[in-house]
Amino acid sequence: MNRTHDSKGYWDSNIKLLPGISIDCAIFGFNDSQLKILLLKYKNTDCFALPGGFINEDENLGEAAERILTERTGLKNIYLEQFYAFGDKDRRNDATHHKLMAGNGIELKPDHYLLNRFVSIGYYALIDFSKATPTPDQYADSCEWYDLHSVPALIFDHNEILQKALYTLRHSIDEKLAGLNLLPEKFTMNEFQNLYETILGEKLARSNFQRKMLSLNILKRLDKKITGGAHKAPYLYSFDIK
Amino acid sequence: MNRTHDSKGYWDSNIKLLPGISIDCAIFGFNDSQLKILLLKYKNTDCFALPGGFINEDENLGEAAERILTERTGLKNIYLEQFYAFGDKDRRNDATHHKLMAGNGIELKPDHYLLNRFVSIGYYALIDFSKATPTPDQYADSCEWYDLHSVPALIFDHNEILQKALYTLRHSIDEKLAGLNLLPEKFTMNEFQNLYETILGEKLARSNFQRKMLSLNILKRLDKKITGGAHKAPYLYSFDIK
């Protein structure tokens, strides 16, 4: 299947899209004590946005979210979780749409599909940004990770969507068992703690973190780390979940 | 504003509805150790459903939810909370729609608005069912409370929507401070505990519940209850929240 739409005639093609419903994805990336968010920058504009798109007539919402993420960023097999529907009547505006498409050489007619009111369903995910290299689609000239502490102004209500996604991520970190796919096969307790601290945006007491995690019986302790950084070599752990 | 739509010509009128998006409300009712759910029964059918409806072009999602609840059940000023968007492509079916409308003497043409695919945004609320008397709209011949333990089969995916709403309600009981509008002005600790037990569907230890609630500093203790049930008269409490 094509990663991007075949031509600029896409919007007028006979692929049927659900009217008035869109999906926006907040993809968080973790690595090395950094938490980032994946943003598209639309071609020939200064407009940043969460990767989003529209739903085909013959796919479920969740399927659409996966496809949209792949089409717009190249990322595949990412587990997405729905978190909220954004439906304020003035959450989008025509001027921005014209700007976005003009940058791509497309002029929108007044009755264009895009210019209708849309309710957007938000999905989020958390992945290792060092293992995933996103690539922009035909509408964007970049698709890159941005530090959460320096997120640029986003189009429409995307900053609000991002904040709600971040809130949901932080409050579901335990039950979602962050780390399963974010840490290397074998990792140290320190790396594990870094992950938590980075997501939560706060320091945790080392001793208590270790005790807590070991008490959950989700970790298998391996042999000592041989390769030396400075100082005492820590144990390596891997996940051990029934 | 009219509580119900003016005529059967509504669907063809010039009131503009958002295409493909609906709202369904799971209204939980509490009183006297009972937890119920509000259901509509469509006229001249055996079809039960959560009260739901469609969104006007000029209203926000949340506003639409409020209006829809009022139009379909007569209930006003209910605080609604969004909880999930249901978007499986086959979640509805044409046969049921024809049955629902036939019961109201309406024949749906094949291209009717209702027969399109819809994504439904779920909202829930929890109120005192003894203080709220719902009334059916023109499409329903009853709008009544059903015990959660004996919910009939509902149309489409409404049973699934109800289950997800119940799950959300139970997991947000503490932060939502259940009881604010569910208990009388003055209430006993026992009544308060009953509320919790009924919502959670499990027994709680009396002593611990009392200690926990008093430690939250949200209750003001009043004088003794004079009117006697049997045995020791309990204190009365009221909420005291800054």
Add this chain to the structure above:
DNA sequence: TAGTCATTGTATCAATTAGTTACAATACAA
């Protein structure tokens, strides 16, 4: 090669929270 020192694993103690049991006070029923 011995000493330094930051990091790691774990123990300890205090503080908080939760679960269990007990009991005196109450107020109606008989």
Add this chain to the structure above:
DNA sequence: TTGTATTGTAACTAATTGATACAATGACTA
């Protein structure tokens, strides 16, 4: 007046969390 079920609270225990201490480690340096 006595019996009894309920209520408010205390007492005790167990479990969880927070804070601090310390010995073990192992690369580094001097």
